[in-house]
Amino acid sequence: MNLTLKIWRQPGPDEKGKFVNYPISDVSPESSFLEMMDVLNEQLIAKGEEPVAFDHDCREGICGMCSMYINGRPHGPDDAITTCQLHMRKFKDGDTITIEPWRAKPFPVIKDLIVDRSSFDEIIQAGGFISVDTGGIPDANAIPIPKLNADLAMDAASCIGCGACVAACKNASAMLFVSAKVSQFALLPQGKIEAKRRVQKMVAKMDELGFGNCTNTYACEAECPKEIKVTNIARMNREFFAAKVRAEK
């Protein structure tokens, strides 16, 4: 396959970026998108040009590090995958592929296609945990949990923190990400104990960091590589409302 790659190049956070076109030839349809990017970078280095900086690590769709906005979609033109799982067979010979970083105020560009997603860590640090220390724990089977709850908690917990939901949302809302963590714990007896405190703290932090509100377009669910459902947002809204009504001191 011969392709034209239209890639966002930006030297640093405070510098202006622009699109640059790169022709690339003899791309194997069996290669992954990131392997195609590797080939491009090898060619750029050989020519004495600067390689394109992009985040990636596990290359099997679980670490959440890869983060490209490809042809107007986070992680590109396939459903339920990350960019590292996207394969070139999804494109046609002669295509022009537009590659941008995640675009959202709370995810500032570091360089080229790399963005800073530490705001997600800050939201988790605000309360996305169960406050138990190591040791002194009762037996794992001491509290039975209905299978349905465990399964729904697992659905929510499968979030990889990639930020596709934010990148897909016209409001740059982080509601799907935050609600997935809130839901996971709200569904489990272990998490119920500090549920009210948790949802209030996480939502406050999310707002403080400049993420937008949810206007129910469901773009987040459509683009989530792990198919996390917007019903989690509904659950978080209920949790948040209940916490406000019966606030703890």
Add this chain to the structure above:
Amino acid sequence: MATLKSKIPEGTLAEKWTNYKAHQNLVNPANKRKLEVIVVGTGLAGAAAAASLGELGFKVKNFCIQDSPRRAHSIAAQGGINAAKNYPNDGDSIYRLFYDTIKGGDYRSREANVYRLAEVSNNIIDQCVAQGVPFAREYGGLLDNRSFGGALVSRTFYARGQTGQQLLLGAYSALSKEVSRGSVEMYVRREMLDLVIIDGRARGIITRNTVTGEIERFAAHAVVLATGGYGNVFFLSTNAMNSNGSAAWQCYKRGAVFGNPCMVQIHPTCIPVHGDYQSKLTLMSESLRNDGRIWVPKNKEDAEKIQKGQLKPTEIKEEDRDYYLERRYPAFGNLVPRDVASRAAKERCDAGYGVGNTGLAVYLDFKHAIERLGKEVIEARYGNLFQMYEKIVDENPYETPMMIYPAIHYTMGGIWVDYELQTTIPGLFAAGEANFSDHGANRLGASALMQGLADGYFVIPYTVQNYLADQINVPFFKTDLPEFEQAEKEVRDKLEKLLNNNGSTTVDTFHKKLGLLMWDHVGMARNKEGLEEAIKEIRALRDAFWKDVKVPGSLKGVNVELEKATRVADFLELGELMAMDALNREESCGGHFREEYQTEEGEAVRNDKDYMFVSAWEYKGSDQEPVLNKESLKYEYIEVKTRNYKEAKS
């Protein structure tokens, strides 16, 4: 020569850890605030250690190379975590988990460490459930188990095919809790480039900030290395792209002895290699062997037709299929340990029975399982794995058998540690895959997660405290000490040398060449001639690297090529040590298979008389050969036997 003191506590096997804890030194709460600990890495071992040390009140600095601690490569572990809970009432116990781990490791691991691992395994499950880890459950609300290779019981806890992710997110949430409490300071996008030693003790690290490019210094009273394994020396492996051996390698060059470098695990069920541009290999969880059956055609003509695309696997009749694991190992069948399954696949492919267009693949077939259990059950158990396979290979594994082939997955070898997980450098500890201690010559499935969390939650917090007890009057270290100056200078000189090399060959070109060399000579099957050849070729490749490597950009800002270059420079040294270790070990055991030492049936032949020891290599300078130290292994509570997976007797 280094002195290797394993410091195994007194008492019977079952009493040792209890005795240790009863007599260890403690630090009072007010003094803990005066003591700093650096933890490098945020995988299961690193995050669990940092969080637990923070909870105790120590001042912790935790480092990771990714943009968030949640992305460490533990996240990619799929199948599960072992524990001796015996919830299924099928005869499991701490002793049996201990026994299976020692046997699975082919009698090359330390008895006392492994027993402790089995002992704390149950605490791990309790801890994770309390953190909100959504393990799979039965309809009655209790936890579900499944079986894994090398065991006759079901002791593996799991969270779909994402167990590593869920356990890591549990440890990450504990870590986040401590960050918010202020006991742990988190440093992301940092790569450790050197260890700083003051008066013989580990007292700090030098890092590069991979965003700004700054070289930074950090001091502490103790350093915990939890930086994972070095499988990426092979270029193609199931490891993440950023996983590397450099932090451990710097510690080795600063005096930490390296244990069993040749012990590498090759995982039998990975998606086969498809082309030259391939960047990594993807694992298909071992849990698939619970229901999938492995086979190749019985007739070579069929295999050849399949390779040419003239025949489909579904067209081959049942009687023309060779379920070679079930044939060779009736008792364990498809659930033999990883080293055995990998070698058996290689044997069939080398003999010409392999499938796929390369002939380097075997089938993993779910046809019978789907007939027996229904598609829904299989989907519930392995749905995400099947989807992952389909995205990569573009074939539907519900309809046609998966193709798999062995790939580099895990390194049992690592920095040598004593019972306290302390290295031969006082104050430097190594946890998780970064140390050598628990898996001997082969690791059982679902035991890496167990070991990472055991070390992080339940061992390091005790042993680091024991070490720090006499350090309470040692004030915080300043980073303008000459030892820091010197270490930073050495790092800068190395980086600048790489940047100013003006060569013409990219880093990846060298890495791929090294990878092929390692796979051909230090991979699944090794022999004297090949290993000697490998050592020669690695040395030549290393010279070529330093003469001709091209690293663009500068020290400032993001420079991915520079990061890769430092790692490959270290791999070019580590690879040689692996080959030397493999050459030295004139026996076959676990993942280390020397072709000269096998039975007529192709089974490994151990040499307990001469090789029942841990190889502990000691660095002597760049112009000298490393020195081999030996820690002999004694088995007091287990009878050493030839591993046998043909019969059910243990």
